[in-house]
Amino acid sequence: MADCLPFRSTGFFSDLISDYIEEKQNLKPFYNRFPSIEAFKSQIEEKSKSFNSGNRNALVEVLNAQYKDLVTSEATQQHIDLLQEGSTFTVTTGHQLNLFTGPLYFLYKIVSTINLAKQLKENYPDSSFVPVYWMASEDHDFEEINFFNFKQKKLKWKKEAKGAVGHLSTSGLEEVAKTIEKEFGTSDNAEYLKGLFKVAYLEHETLAGATQFLANELFGKHGLVILDADDARLKAKFSDHLKNDLLYHTAFRQTEKQADKLAELGYNIQVNPREINLFYMHDGIRERIVKQDETYHILETDFQFSEQEILDLVDKHPERFSPNVVMRPLYQEVILPNLAYIGGGGELAYWLELKSLFDAEEVTFPFLMLRNSVLLYSDKTAKKLEKLDTQIQDLFLTPVDLEAKQTRKNSSIEINFQKQKEVLAQQFEDLFKLATKTDQSFYGAVAAQEKKQKNGLDHLEKRLLKAQKRKLKDENERVLDLQRMLFPNQSLQERTLNFSEIYMEYGDQLIPDLLEALDPFQFEFLCLELNIYHTKS
Template identity: 30%
Template sequence: MNGLSSIELPLEETGLFSPIFIDFIKQRKWLDHFKLPKPNLQGLLQVAQDAEWEKIDRTILLNTLHAQYRELEESGSVIVGSVKDNLAALASPDSRTITTGQQLHPATGPLYVVFKILSTINLCKQLNAEQQSHRFIPVFWLASEDHDLQEIKELHLSGKSLTWQTEQAGPTGRMLCSGLPEMLDELKTALGTRPGFEKLLEDLRHAYKSHFSLSFATRKLIHEWFGQAGLLVLDPDAAELKRSFLPVMQRDAARQEAPQAAAKYEKELSTHGSLPLSVRSVNLFYLGEQFRLRIDAVPDGFRTSDHRFSWTSEQLGAEMEAFPQRFSPNVVLRPLYQQSILPNVAYIGGPSEVVYWLQLRGVFELHDIAFPVLLPRAQAVLVDNSMYEKFQRMGFSGNDWLEKPEELIARWMKMRGITTDAFDQARRLMVQGMDELTGFMEATDKTLGDAGRAEKMRLLQSIDKLEEKWKKSQKRSEDQSIQLIRKVRDRIFPNGTLQERHDNILGYIGTGALNHPIDLLDQMDPLKMVLRVIRT
């Protein structure tokens, strides 16, 4: 495991996840209504036997993948043997895929993107070691048609944020990488020279050339970093793949049944938490190089959300037949698109993704598309070895890593024998004495009661002030330990956000035992369903 070790925290004890997600990982009884395959090794192997996977047109899938890998090869990438082997294996009807997907964050974006990829590779390794009937192949699905540039343009590392300066619009995968080479220069300045970093930076520079599309650059980078483990990268923004999905897209627009189909399971979900998606009557976008426009149903047919394009029902059908690449499934149909073109046994996603796939159970049934095993990606935080050891020596462990700093500081002071007991006792004695004195004075002269009570409040305030001065004095003497507690919090929750949802992997490369993202592979077991605190 490349010198890496970790401790495991039960997800349900962290307080970081929604009730629905916790119910899912605990497989609560109410989920039986969804008739889901079980998220464990046995469930995966059972689903792998399903004859549904024979429906997949592997010829179209492989033609697309081979074309995309030829493009990589022509750009100088080496298609390693593990990728070639998995491409060959995918032609066999006995092969199955495990898939994860993500928007096109430059340099892979937040840590959880790397965690998703490694979780997928790790699970395939486990399944292939467990049996010989099926070959399990890890796939990374590019969400290349997503148009939300704001969600991907920032990169956070080592306390510094970098921003991709671009004014492009439309599907992010079709954007050019202009501006990203300059961001890589800033990245080099921010991180300097570290073991392993120079090679990763070289990979980044080869991938993010100004004239490359962001989709191509992302495929190239993910291949360079994870191809050695057999990961296949697929850009689904491909005409022939979309042509194979035409029946679903055409039915979605013509019949507008998705909201009713989703409602079959939404009521049950909504009693346990909020619904993440709004399922629309039409779940398609219209694509161009600089736009991705929602298609709405109107009385006389269809039109885009900005009113630039409109069609009758017949015209829309003809446009789909002639130009399938101009149509893009939204967040509702995208999972169905994935499951219709891949022999995909499982989808590995984040906590919110797991919930929104649950919401789509009825839409899958409507279109008679096989529903995969849902598995949450591995969850983790990375802590450098020195900080880890110091924190443990202070007597902290387990969920203490996630505690608020003020609570830990109070506990630390108590552990050190630094308590406020003396001040608490002083208050009790003073209140008791003043109450007795005030009672005595009031018994002889009722007008003196208020004066006694006012003096008691003044004395309480004086004790409070003395206590605060004493606390500051003690904290100064414990300043090093208190600063460590605050540093731990800032490391795990940078800017108040859980590390894996904020920081980029490059900020952790070369600072300890971690020299390449693949070094985390053995720590990324999605079947464990724990939060790992990993010593790097």
């Protein structure tokens, strides 16, 4: 069972994203086309003409090499092979290499992408569509990815780390495995998850390798293709764009203009471009490239290059140049025959700054699709809500507003002085008619008295609400407890919980049920009731 509500009404999405989903006219210059199944026809035609077909061979070569040591499903291998063909396109999502997948929305991103590929194949049978998970292996924000939450505890990988996280050794994760052994329990589902963690992180040398294995285990049978774009063969196909950034600062000039326009429209800016939007990545470091006078410097190091030297380095060692958040989307669209990017609100916010950069670099701008967002709750929780006469949508209110709504609904006394306010308004309307016949001082006295009486009624209404809250405290607390459970730390469940907490009770039916329930074209927030099958403890 599922209920939907608009993203705006949840209170958890920015005006920028809500306006985009609602196709507000002022945002149309910031993207190519709004995603609909019909609009993909034009996107396919445009990408077919603009994509460099020579990039397909390198892409397939890299993917086959990266899958060499993985158990590759027939569906995934078929997708990799199909990428050689000019009628094959990708739809892509990306995510950091969070420990054990990180927040729950990792699943939703990939499920949305797999389902989009399926729907496109049904509607455009003459083409093929490959769901891709782009691993953010070149990120260096270790503190953002070195933990996951399980039952309100943070299970953290303690390690000194620098450079690209994909290169990090998995040493030290034995301690996390020991913690998991204690925390997860001994149910069948717990044993599966513990084994999955151990194989992924204790039998693979790097974080990139561990993440690739984990994502493949969860989604390989559904045809997901996992790409680590940290590869010299792929970056060689991007070398002209690397040089444009180094020499002409194209990304900076174009993105800054777009960001300024968004700011003028009253939106918050997600990212600010730099003059050079590349890092130098080599021998365990990933540091910014800056230009001072005529020399290119690598911050926090003694490395420096002349213009010719750094251009030669792009040709000889393109893998040493790592795109930042502004350039990464361009890199993705250059090396993939991609039609759509599926991401969260924060990601789409910075993509909306990039349209003019893509135009300047003559690269087709993809559809921007907001990933599915989901609140999962059990049938047991659904019964509690029904008993409390509460809708799941009510739990999106602030705790204060939720308590007030519950109190008003369950109070035996009507906590609404609207009738009294209407009577008061009529009385003062008569007084104001009388006041117009006398001097201004009397009119002012009537206005002051009206304000005082209205404030008095508002105050009494609040006092009555407060008194009834005390009287109905136990019943209200049961609803607030449900809210605290489903919205940990007053945040969306999907941004806090790890999939293991849901899988622990729901088991291997979780992903198939998500695949059945999530529609990438349903641009609303989904509240999904799961029928929990309890396993033996």
